[in-house]
Amino acid sequence: KQEVTQIPAALSVPEGENLVLNCSFTDSAIYNLQWFRQDPGKGLTSLLLIQSSQREQTSGRLNASLDKSSGRSTLYIAASQPGDSATYLCAVQGIKAAGNKLTFGGGTRVLVKP
Amino acid sequence: ETGVTQTPRHLVMGMTNKKSLKCEQHLGHNAMYWYKQSAKKPLELMFVYSLEERVENNSVPSRFSPECPNSSHLFLHLHTLQPEDSALYLCASSQAPLRGYTFGSGTRLTVV
Numbered sequence: 001k002q003e004v005t006q007i008p009a010a011l012s013v014p015e016g017e018n019l020v021l022n023c024s025f026t027d028s029a030i031y032n033l034q035w036f037r038q039d040p041g042k043g044l045t046s047l048l049l050i051q052s053s054q055r056e057q058t059s060g061r062l063n064a065s066l067d068k069s070s071g072r073s074t075l076y077i078a079a080s081q082p083g084d085s086a087t088y089l090c091a092v093q094g095i096k097a098a099g100n101k102l103t104f105g106g107g108t109r110v111l112v113k114p
Numbered sequence: 115e116t117g118v119t120q121t122p123r124h125l126v127m128g129m130t131n132k133k134s135l136k137c138e139q140h141l142g143h144n145a146m147y148w149y150k151q152s153a154k155k156p157l158e159l160m161f162v163y164s165l166e167e168r169v170e171n172n173s174v175p176s177r178f179s180p181e182c183p184n185s186s187h188l189f190l191h192l193h194t195l196q197p198e199d200s201a202l203y204l205c206a207s208s209q210a211p212l213r214g215y216t217f218g219s220g221t222r223l224t225v226v
Binding site: 004031032034036041042043044045046049051089091093098100101102104105106107 | 120145147155156157159162164169202204206208210211212213214215216217218219220222
């Protein structure tokens with residue numbers, strides 16, 4: 001059974017610092033890994049999608065890496081801003097998962113202080 | 115309209131009521147999903163309709179009943195719910211199996 005873990009569970013940084021969020025998964029047989037952002041009480045916004053054959057994806061200040069063999073992904077957010085405050089979720093789509101379901105981590109709650 | 119649209123955004127219902135949540139996707143995807151998000155818990159998959167195959171999570175109580183009349187619409191029918199069913203219910207779609215998911219804004223359900 002695929003398990004996804006995100007460390008740390010919460011993170012507080014001053015504005016301008018770089019953010020590093022970690023995600024690990026137990027079964028490397030995946031189609032892809034996706035990072036999402038969730039604001040309180042809202043739905044999920046997709047940030048980056050990394051296919052299993054890729055090592056990283058970049059979008060603006062965001063960069064996500066994937067090491068499938070070790071079961072790890074890291075999301076980097078450069079020069080953090082108060083608007084980056086949210087919960088960040090990673091999820092993997094397992095090859096063996098029925099219905100192509102996503103398995104989610106518990107999330108990292110980020111607070112960027114002005 | 116594009117993306118994944120969920121209605122209603124908020125719903126308060128009594129334990130004896132019957133209600134339905136609606137989800138519509140305008141992305142041409144071939145799979146749709148219902149997820150439940152409770153306070154301080156990871157998102158839990160409830161139901162999947164993928165390539166016309168329905169896949170259930172066997173731990174979902176029968177008081178939740180999904181319906182997928184076509185590839186663009188998904189419903190979650192609710193009846194005789196319990197207060198612990200109060201949660202954020204999220205719908206998503208994808209072009210299975212290799213594309214990422216797109217989520218709707220969710221329905222905040224409160225059972226009183």
